[in-house]
Amino acid sequence: MMSMALNTVPAFAKDELTKMRARFEHDGYLQIDSLTTADDVEKIRSLLQPLFDNFDAMGRHAVDLAGPGDGTSPPRQPEINDALQFAPDLRNTLAFERCSKIAHALLGVPVGCIFDHAIYKPPHNKTATAWHQDAIYVQGSLEPRAVNFWIPLQPATIENGCMWYLPESHKSGMLPHHVIMERPGGESAYSKGKSFAMDTVDETRAVACPVEVGGATVHDPFNAHYAGPNNTDGWRRAWILHFGAYGKLRNKLHPKAVADKLRGLVGH
DSSP states (O other): OOOOOSSOOOOOOHHHHHHHHHHHHHHSEEEESOSSOHHHHHHHHHHHHHHHHTGGGSGGGEEETTOOOOSSSOOSSEEEEOHHHHOGGGGGSHHHHHHHHHHHHHHSSOEEEEEEEEEEEOTTBOOOEEEEOGGGGOOSSSOOOEEEEEEESSOBOTTTTOEEEOTTGGGGOSOOEEEEEEOTTOOBTTBOSEEEEESOOOGGGOEEEOBOTTOEEEEOTTSOEEEOOBOSSSOEEEEEEEEEETHHHHHHHSHHHHHHHHHHHHHO
């Protein structure tokens, strides 16, 4: 695996993107060693940190994924939803630009960012992110057609909670899940305000994807994935971007999305 200590990354060649698409369609996920630079990762961290410093004032956009605390202790697994809304300069990062290019190549149509969030795991955090499919969080009858990027803001290791995937699990459609936590503060256009976990998982098939600074993982919304607890002395920080086919227009204009809205209006 190539370290991204250097602050340059090669442009993606056409044949490289073609190979990425073939692997993505077969496995449902990718591990990319050279998404961006160390300087760009530092820029992302500097833009996100003020949001976490202001966590208590972020309202419904701030969630403790570890569950409700005692009200006196800091969040055990803080998450900021819609970080781009509060730190729009994140759109000017090299990571954002290159994620857009990769998503376009993988989906074969124009794309746009439809959701983003950041999850920070404090040192010696005992909370894992349960096995799930991102598609479980999508409301309505329109199935997601998207590419989801997980960008660690420090080296991601098995010890600090890197991503794990079940190869080819995206080919099974939506698998059974159950609610593990209500998230009253987590409502957004891409969230049901709950945390879910898959009912059953064959972890013998799971593949760990540690990456260095500047790397990332990419997955289909139907690919089953998991991130372990952070058992190290440092923070494990990650920024997650969802790029969808035709961006937010698809969620507004697709016949299924329009029908959902009409049903909602009639219901009210």
